[in-house]
Amino acid sequence: MPGRITRLRIEPGTVTMLVKPSRQLVISFATVVLLCLGVTFAAPGPISSDEATLERNFDALIHPDEMRDWMKLLAAQPNHVSSPHDKSNADQILAWFKDWGWDAHIETFWVLYPKPISETLELVGPQKFSATLQEPPIPGDSSATATDPALPAYAAYQSDGDVTAELVYVNFGMLDDYKMLQRLGVSVKGKIVIARYGGGWRGLKPKLAYDHGAIGCIIYSDPAQDGYSIEETYPNGPMRPPHGVQRGSVLDMGLYPGDPLTPGIGATKDAKRLERSDAPTIMKIPTIPISYADAQVFLAALTGPVVPQNWRGALPITYRVGPGPALVHLAIKSDWQQQPIYDVIATMKGSTWPDQWVVRGNHHDGWVFGATDPLSGQVALLAEAKAFGGLAKHGWQPKRTIVYTSWDAEEPMLLGSTEWAEQHADELKKKVVLYINSDSNERGFLGVGGSHDFQHLMNEVAADVIDPETGVSIGTRERAKMRIAALAPTATEHARAEAKIAADPDKDFPIEALGSGSDFSAFIDHLGIPVLDVGFYEEGHSGGVYHSRYDTFEHHSRFVDPGFVYDALLAKTVGRIVLRAADSDLPLQNASGFANAVSDYLDQVKKLVDDEREEAETQARLLHDRAFQLAADPTKPSGLPTALDRVPHLEFAALEDAVDRLERSAKSYDDALAKNGSHLSSSQIAQVQVLMLNIDQTLAPENVGLPGRDWYKNLVYAPGRYTGYEGKTLPGVREAIEDRRWSDANRYAKLTAQALNAYSDRLNAATAVLNGG
Structure with a gap:
């Protein structure tokens, strides 16, 4: 959910009684x-x-x-x-x-909330080692003074199992990492993978491992992400100590969040439930998180190719991919009760x-x-x-x-x-x-x-x-941060564009899209x-x-x-x-802020199409010229990337027209509200409130959902199917392009246009009321 204090201003306060006062x-x-x-x-x-x-x-x-x-x-x-x-x-x-x-x-x-009954993670060859699956207490801390037991290292909604297999290191375990493994000539089929936290949401790590044939997944916190390479470790500093473990859920929230047995309905006592075996959001392989102190032992036992530079963490070892000779036994049993x-x-x-x-x-x-x-x-x-x-x-x-x-x-x-x-x-x-x-x-x-x-x-x-x-003001400080962030050598085009907006005091600093x-x-x-x-x-x-x-x-x-x-x-x-x-007597929406954001999202999607087309054409030339084989070290195993299909010209006219109309409707509404809002009659206020109260629901039509995950209704904001927490804007269109589902991209361009037009229709009706209609 991802300095030092120079001055504190603590306001006067009092200590509240912890008992219930009258x-x-x-x-x-x-x-x-x-x-x-x-x-x-x-x-x-x-x-x-x-x-x-x-x-x-x-x-x-x-x-x-x-x-x-x-x-x-x-x-x-x-x-x-x-x-x-x-x-x-x-x-x-x-x-x-x-x-x-x-x-x-x-x-x-x-x-449905599973709790661990037993867990085993051990290196069975070439040497023996058992992972420590509970963190030791720290003197003077609540971890030492609490009387109730803490959950051990656990990933909720993993799939119980008992597996033994060779180990493969997969970096962050994201899609691009598996593409790199393909280039390295390494398969995870039938293997247990070990991935470090970061790069994307944890639940994607076992999902993608399973999709690529793995039978188990280990996730560890590398000190490069949140340990001693950042600052001193707790209790001397804020960062993760060697035996710290990041618990978490691996439920497939890309399909739907909430109780896995009651999608779309409240999980009341008598609700109709799926069978656990039919719940698609529960992972298919056993998964467990561990500390970097334990991970170092497993990783040090790997041989095989040395990993690419950007796969290396901060442990004092040579990071290798495997597979093996490290042989791992992973066994988890949970109590699957309501x-x-x-x-x-x-x-x-x-x-x-x-x-x-x-x-x-x-x-x-x-x-x-x-x-x-x-x-x-x-x-x-x-x-x-x-x-x-x-x-x-x-x-x-x-x-x-x-x-x-x-x-x-x-x-x-x-x-x-x-x-x-x-x-x-x-x-x-x-x-x-x-x-x-x-x-x-x-x-x-x-x-x-x-x-x-x-x-x-x-x-x-x-x-x-x-x-x-x-x-x-906190707004002034946020604007300053955006402007400085744009100076970084790694700053994205999006960050530089936001900095220009933040530098203009007459414009609102942008907020982020949510996933x-x-x-x-x-x-x-x-x-x-x-x-x-x-x-x-x-x-x-x-x-x-x-x-x-x-x-x-x-x-x-x-x-x-x-x-x-x-x-x-x-x-x-x-x-x-x-x-x-x-x-507030008047609606709080500023429609131009929304319209400007959507216009930017459409520009991003159109650029994405151009980038995908260029990538496919470049790759086709490289494959034709045998460039991948010639650039590879002939003494080491390697593989070819999956060939990309040609990118067709997509049907964006309806969506472009809808965004243009939205910008015009938004400006008219905002201008009318600014001009006439202060002297509306009570009847006009009531009419405008009715029109604006649920205007955002036009963006999430009831009979439409995202492809393959129709719990997600919003056609402007959604979490990415393969990013987790990170938002995807215009998701039906954007993810269809990323997944090269061209017919879906055309379909959702039209559906998204219809939703935006419905939003504009509401704005136009509200504008008419504001102007005395």
């Missing part, structure tokens, strides 16, 4: 805190509805020390799905919501438009203690919820209903949020204005992805939130509901303990966000988004 105590305590901070409300009695005053009052109710105490409690014991602490945390979060004045309940779903998961849902009813919802979410389950991932984002969400409760106790009420969600079972593959969204799909599609997500959080720069028609809202908020270390990997996925990818995913990143170095036993309160408070300054900043940032989305 409502009277909460009211008087909040009042005392406000007086001590010198905060006054704008007028006697009810709080002022003035936006700036309301946001200042909201900020005054965010206390880093309080968030610190919440994290210490929530991260005190292992917090994985089915653990006692996961349930007690859900109960505690529910109690807090209720104490703060929210209407809250727990919604339970029943999901387990309850606990989503905490809290509601604050709107005064004016109660049937329009602003939904905010973060998950509360972790792989072990889960301090940074996910509890850094969770304590920010809790701080927001308490602050909104404090405002409500002084008379404020949102115009729209606000729904706060604390998801369970995100780590196994977005189970809690997906099941809730599937169960309530019809209601959510009618009511949700915006879903706002966060996950892990750390010290550093603002990071935002999401629906580009909400890009302008994010820019407005970012301009009003001050970075605590530099004294400038998957956190709880926003069911909303944007499946339901077509717009989302913003918000966090701070880069300077806290949380990746070194990601999904390990060492993602603890001690690690987070020492290395990731000392003083909980940026966790508090996340609460203030998201709080403003929620406030503005909940209280």
Whole structure:
């Protein structure tokens, strides 16, 4: 989910009691805190509805020390799905919501969640070695003081099995790596592969290994990615120690996330379920993650070709491909049972438009203690919820209903949020204005992805939130980062284009397109509901303990966000988004931001076609001239690449026309809203709201899905089938070109054009209302 502090500005705060206080105590305590901070409300009695005053009052109710105490409690014991602490945390979060004045309940779903019964990974030849599949505790850390057991090294939703075979090193185990193995003359058929983390999502590693004939998969964390080659290792520094292990799910989320047995429907107790053998998202081969201390032994036992330069990690060995003579035994047995998961849902009813919802979410389950991932984002969400409760106790009420969600079972593959969204799909599609997500959080720069028609809202908020270390707005700092990133020798054309936009203060800095990997996925990818995913990143170095036993309160408070300054900043940032989305009389979409993004995506797709055509023509000449054979070392095994077929001219006219129309419609709408929005009648406001409330759902037509994975409905944003978390824009067209499915590319160009035209139709209707029609 992927510096040093020079100055901290910790706001005054108090330590919250961990016991459940009475409502009277909460009211008087909040009042005392406000007086001590010198905060006054704008007028006697009810709080002022003035936006700036309301946001200042909201900020005054965010206390880093309080968030610190919440994290210490929530991260005190292992917090994985089915653990006692996961349930007690859900109960505690529910109690807090209720104490703060929210209407809250727990919604339970029943999901397939395998837990390890036994695991074996050993080198059986040429020498003997058994992998250590549990991390040793570190003195003074929660890993040493917890009383509940932690999950061992485990990959959820791998396939149990008992296999013995030669070992092959496959670098990151991505598609390009298998193309290189083909060039090296190495096959993984019937072998066990070992891949390092990085290069793509972990679940693709066993999937692609299986697709190429392997019978087992080992994944390890190389110190080049998150260990001693970056910084000192924990506990002396933030990075992964030698025996740290990255757990994780390998469920095939490219098909669909959530419970593998109930695709498309909520996993209620009596839901109709697939047989486990028929669930396509469960991996087909046994898979296990290990530490780099153990991986070094397995890798050092390999012979065969020395790997290419960019395949070499930071271990003190000569990296070789194999196969063998290393012979490996891998055996895994799991308990494949349904387990309850606990989503905490809290509601604050709107005064004016109660049937329009602003939904905010973060998950509360972790792989072990889960301090940074996910509890850094969770304590920010809790701080927001308490602050909104404090405002409500002084008379404020949102115009729209606000729904706060604390998801369970995100780590196994977005189970809690997906099941809730599937169960309530019809209601959510009618009511949700915006879903706002966060996950892990750390010290550093603002990071935002999401629906580009909400890009302008994010820019407005970012301009009003001050970075605590530099004294400038978080938007100004983000613009500076984009401009500097474009100077790097490896900067992409896309990064350079973004830098030019960021340098213009009259333009919004761009946000990223989303794929998957956190709880926003069911909303944007499946339901077509717009989302913003918000966090701070880069300077806290949380990746070194990601999904390990060492993602603890001690690690987070020492290395990731000392003083909980940026966790508090996340609460203030998201709080403003929620406030503005909940209280705005007018729609918040800026259609030109979306249209400009889509126009850029179309240019990228057209360039992709040209690049694919040039690659095919170049390769054909090389094959004809026997260049691959002549350039290979004749003393070493080698192979030829698979020949690429000719790239035809594709039918993009309808899509090009739709994008041109979208740009015109977007400009007309934005101009009309700016000119006439402030003096609309209540009837006109109601009409525009109806038209704009679910306009993003036109991009995810119900009767259309992506090829081979129709759970994904959105024709503008989706996770890549072979990238995992990374977003693919115009995915039906783009991935058809990448996979050389030319008829699909033509078909989805037309389908995507139809979706964009439906979006433009809504804009045109709203523009007519804004102009007095």
